[in-house]
Amino acid sequence: MYTIQPQVSLQPFNTFGIQAIAQYFVTITSIGDVQQLIKTPLFGKERHLILGGGSNLLLTQDFNGLIIKNEIKGIEILKEIDDTITLKVGAGENWHTFVLHCVNQDWGGVENLSLIPGTVGAAPMQNIGAYGVEIKDIIDSVEVVNLQDGTVSNFTNYACNFGYRESIFKQSHRDKYLISSITLTLTKKNHRFNASYGSIMDVLRDKGIAEPSVKAISDAVVQIRRSKLPDPAHIGNAGSFFKNPSINTETLEHLKLDYPNIPSFPGEKGLKKISAAWLIEQCGWKGKTFNNIGVHQHQALVLVNYGGGSGKNIWQLAMDIQASVKEKFNIILQPEVNVI
Ligand SMILES: Cc1cc2nc3c(=O)[nH]c(=O)nc-3n(C[C@H](O)[C@H](O)[C@H](O)COP(=O)(O)OP(=O)(O)OC[C@H]3O[C@@H](n4cnc5c(N)ncnc54)[C@H](O)[C@@H]3O)c2cc1C
Numbered sequence: 313m314y315t316i317q318p319q320v321s322l323q324p325f326n327t328f329g330i331q332a333i334a335q336y337f338v339t340i341t342s343i344g345d346v347q348q349l350i351k352t353p354l355f356g357k358e359r360h361l362i363l364g365g366g367s368n369l370l371l372t373q374d375f376n377g378l379i380i381k382n383e384i385k386g387i388e389i390l391k392e393i394d395d396t397i398t399l400k401v402g403a404g405e406n407w408h409t410f411v412l413h414c415v416n417q418d419w420g421g422v423e424n425l426s427l428i429p430g431t432v433g434a435a436p437m438q439n440i441g442a443y444g445v446e447i448k449d450i451i452d453s454v455e456v457v458n459l460q461d462g463t464v465s466n467f468t469n470y471a472c473n474f475g476y477r478e479s480i481f482k483q484s485h486r487d488k489y490l491i492s493s494i495t496l497t498l499t500k501k502n503h504r505f506n507a508s509y510g511s512i513m514d515v516l517r518d519k520g521i522a523e524p525s526v527k528a529i530s531d532a533v534v535q536i537r538r539s540k541l542p543d544p545a546h547i548g549n550a551g552s553f554f555k556n557p558s559i560n561t562e563t564l565e566h567l568k569l570d571y572p573n574i575p576s577f578p579g580e581k582g583l584k585k586i587s588a589a590w591l592i593e594q595c596g597w598k599g600k601t602f603n604n605i606g607v608h609q610h611q612a613l614v615l616v617n618y619g620g621g622s623g624k625n626i627w628q629l630a631m632d633i634q635a636s637v638k639e640k641f642n643i644i645l646q647p648e649v650n651v652i
Contacts, residue, residue, distance in 0.1 A: 314338050314345050316354060322375065326366035327429060329548035330623040334379040341383045341404070343492050347462035354378065360459075361652065362490055364431030365406070368438060368550055370630075370651045372623040382433055384492050387413065398452065398497045403433025403490075407440075415530045420503030421450040421496070423530040424512075427537045429544060429551070433491040437481045438648065439474045443533055444509030448474035450496045454481075456489035464492070476580055477555050477648050505529055511536055542608055548617030549608065553630055554592075554645040558583040567641065588637075588645055589613040595636040605629060627651060 320337035323329060336358060340346050349355055359377035363369075383404035391398040397419055401410055407430050411422045424445035428435075435447045436454050453466045473480040481489065507513055507529060515532040516524050524532075542549050558579040559567075564586070567574055571594070579585035592598065592612040599609035605621035607629075608614040615626055634645050 314340055314349065316352075316378070320379070322366070322371060322379065325363060325379075325381065326369050326371055326550075327544035327548065328366075328370060328550050328617050328621075328623070328626065329544070329619070330371045330617065330621070330626075332371040332623065333374040335374070335376050336378040337381065338378060339381040339383055340490075341385070343384070343457055343464060346380075346457045346459075346490055346492070349380070350459055350462055360487070362433075362487075364404070364434035365429055367429035367544065368434065368649055370550060370623050370626055370647075370649050372627045372651060375652065380490070382431065382490065384433070386493075390495065392500075395499060395501050396497050397500055398495060400455075400493050400495045401432045403431060403492050403494070405432045406430075407432055407435055411530065414498055415527050418526050419498040419500060420505070420526045421498040423526050424506055424509070424533055426530040426533040432494055436472055436474070436479055436491060436494060438477045439472075439479050441477070442537075443512060444506045446474070446476075447494075447496075448472070450498065452495040452497055454491055455493045455495070456481075457492050458489055460488070466495075476558070476585075507532075541611060542614060542616060547608075548619070548621070549614050550649045552588070552613045552648050553615045554588045554613060554634075555648045556585045556588045557591075557643050557645060558585050559643065560584070586643075591637045591641055591643065591645070592633055595633070595640055597633055597636070602629065607633070 316336050316338045318336055320334045322332045322334050361375060361379050363379050363381045384402040385404050386402040388400045390400050408427050410432055411426050414422050424443040425440060428440050428442060436451060440447050451469050453468050454472055455466050457464055503526060505524060507524060512532045515535055521528050560583055564576055564584045575587040575590050576584045589612040597607045598612040600607050604618045605626050606616055608616050615629060637643055637645050
């Protein structure tokens, strides 16, 4: 059973730490809750926003509508054979706690995605990724509740239409479904580690680990992330604010004439991805502060709220950054964060 509360502060529910008021706020803990909720006159009348951990959101104003905080929990083993295990995980589980659960059982597949904030249910929304792994690599299917009629169905991995920080849930199906659980298959042995990305290899080498375990990789990722990214518990932020833009080879070659050191790496569909952080840094934004907000001193891609900053001002800063990158490089940065 749930209670709809009026006038709730969203400050504790977003990692930017932005103050904004939700006109209505409800916490749901089961599919049944969702099916009941959508029959209420209030749901029919008000706009809604599903909230997980609030780590990929920028609130630019009060939310005049209903915030649905998803706390559907549970980890269920669907199938276990000699070398793999298939799990169904409630969308309201904390992502990193789930990763640690897998790491502690020596189940492989999610270790590179250690320490990403937020909930399990939001992970397929933007196909979370880090250190060469994306959730699309391990996900079997996504269970959803249709917010029009309450029916429950499953999207196969293919039907989710995953792309770089994209899925069908962020595009054409946005706000139409509540993701209630995900099903994923992990390895119990013969793990296929991806340690070649970032500085994972260096950390393992420093520790004298030649044959890494699931835990060793997870520990390395956690160590690297802690040294590089601001912890939202101390400085408000939502991770990378923009996506790395994809450009064609011809445009890249053209840019290289003026900027021979521009970092690039293979993207989707034969395109090249270039580092948004590098572009922002070249425009002189890294480490800049404007009263209580700014661009992080070590990570140009991370916009920060040092305390008391407004979502509107952070969004203005993002747009100023976008405009200067467009002017200098003729590239339009796209936000990764959901701007509300
Ligand atoms: C310090 C830091 C580091 C980060 N690093 C990474 C990283 O390495 N890689 C990466 O990919 N991301 C990263 N992120 C971004 C963020 O952690 C992920 O996008 C995460 O999956 C968001 O989860 P959440 O529960 O907080 O989602 P929220 O911010 O609550 O919601 C995000 C969006 O998903 C929707 N949504 C949430 N739950 C559901 C649901 N159950 N059903 C339907 N829609 C839903 C919301 O309506 C919203 O549009 C980082 C963020 C921070 C703060």
